[in-house]
Amino acid sequence: MSPQPEPRPAAQQSIANDPASVRALARTPMQAFWHGMVQSLPFMIVILPFAMLFGVVATEAGLDIAQVMGFSVLVLAGASQFTAVQLISDHASAVIVLLSSLAVNLRMAMYSASLVPWLGKAKPGQRAWVAYALIDQSYALSIQHYERHPRLSMAQRVAYFSGTAVALCVPWMICSWLGATIGKAIPDDIALDFAMPITFIAMIAPMLRTPAHMAACFVAIVAALIFAGLPSGLGLLVAAPLGMAAGAMVEMWAEKQGQVT
Amino acid sequence: MNAPGMSDLTIWIIIVLLGIGTYLIRWSFLGALGNRPMPAWVLRMLRYTPVAVLPALVAPLVMWPQATGGEPDVARLAAAAATLGVGVLTKSVIWAILAGGCTLFGLLYLI
Numbered sequence: 001m002s003p004q005p006e007p008r009p010a011a012q013q014s015i016a017n018d019p020a021s022v023r024a025l026a027r028t029p030m031q032a033f034w035h036g037m038v039q040s041l042p043f044m045i046v047i048l049p050f051a052m053l054f055g056v057v058a059t060e061a062g063l064d065i066a067q068v069m070g071f072s073v074l075v076l077a078g079a080s081q082f083t084a085v086q087l088i089s090d091h092a093s094a095v096i097v098l099l100s101s102l103a104v105n106l107r108m109a110m111y112s113a114s115l116v117p118w119l120g121k122a123k124p125g126q127r128a129w130v131a132y133a134l135i136d137q138s139y140a141l142s143i144q145h146y147e148r149h150p151r152l153s154m155a156q157r158v159a160y161f162s163g164t165a166v167a168l169c170v171p172w173m174i175c176s177w178l179g180a181t182i183g184k185a186i187p188d189d190i191a192l193d194f195a196m197p198i199t200f201i202a203m204i205a206p207m208l209r210t211p212a213h214m215a216a217c218f219v220a221i222v223a224a225l226i227f228a229g230l231p232s233g234l235g236l237l238v239a240a241p242l243g244m245a246a247g248a249m250v251e252m253w254a255e256k257q258g259q260v261t
Numbered sequence: 262m263n264a265p266g267m268s269d270l271t272i273w274i275i276i277v278l279l280g281i282g283t284y285l286i287r288w289s290f291l292g293a294l295g296n297r298p299m300p301a302w303v304l305r306m307l308r309y310t311p312v313a314v315l316p317a318l319v320a321p322l323v324m325w326p327q328a329t330g331g332e333p334d335v336a337r338l339a340a341a342a343a344t345l346g347v348g349v350l351t352k353s354v355i356w357a358i359l360a361g362g363c364t365l366f367g368l369l370y371l372i
Contacts, residue, residue, distance in 0.1 A: 074280030105283045106310045113290035131288035193328040198344050200319045202357035205348020216309040217316045224317035243313025248305040
């Protein structure tokens with residue numbers, strides 16, 4: 001769920017002179033909007049089944065359709081929606097559900113920070129809208145586009161982001177609703193209890209790119225198993241910061257190694 | 262799994278507060294803080310939130326699944342391993358989910 005921008009070889013030399021840049025700079029905001037939508041299509045293939053799965057799993061956990069839509073419209077963040085539903089069905093306390101789900105979304109503060117150089121001077125209303133629709137995929141697409149074409153106007157930047165956001169967020173909402181509707185028809189004896197763990201593992205696995213990410217993951221798992229005896233969700237609040245600290249430490253250590261050699 | 266342990270009102274409060282909190286996280290730098298830089302150690306920790314939080318959430322569910330009454334289960338362990346392996350190798354969320362799902366249902370059917 002967290003695609004990283006691909007490395008863009010030779011992007012630095014080709015700024016503004018290659019045909020792609022000339023085309024990007026010539027687009028009206030409306031055309032930039034469409035361009036954003038079109039470039040989002042591959043991501044939609046991931047989002048559609050994922051949103052449906054959320055609808056199904058949330059319904060299985062006892063939520064009604066309005067609550068499923070409440071999550072997908074008001075929260076609009078897949079991983080934290082799954083986290084909240086999992087903890088709700090585990091009978092964790094409301095405070096723990098909130099803290100854990102918010103922790104999953106903390107990475108978005110990073111997205112927000114890294115968009116400031118590109119969108120920081122947009123109108124407050126535009127920035128408020130960007131903040132609402134800032135999901136992993138709209139962020140990844142937009143930052144890639146902005147870095148590739150640094151001389152875009154503010155209108156073009158906002159329009160491109162809006163295109164990706166509309167193409168990704170609206171289907172997320174519709175398919176959550178579809179999943180919630182279909183979910184009721186799925187018989188109870190199918191092993192859906194494991195849909196959520198599989199989904200989470202599938203989201204994490206592609207993120208394990210560096211030794212630091214692996215260390216964070218490993219420490220978090222070991223700690224979570226050790227503290228599993230604590231009341232619902234508390235183990236998570238201990239294990240996750242330990243994992244994050246482990247990742248940060250390995251990263252610092254790797255940087256030092258890099259400087260020495 | 263069909264009866265939530267919470268009242269509808271509690272769930273709605275969670276939804277609204279989580280929505281507000283998530284919005285404020287997204288809005289933070291872009292909306293309020295402007296160009297003020299974040300301390301390096303904060304950024305460093307933030308980078309590892311998803312790979313720490315999600316595994317910590319999942320690990321106990323994999324080891325001690327509710328559906329088997331908390332007994333470790335070969336089909337579920339194998340499905341988790343298949344999901345992880347395929348996810349790391351293909352970097353694709355969808356292929357990983359498919360691998361895990363097929364392993365789980367295949368083994369549940371066979372065993």
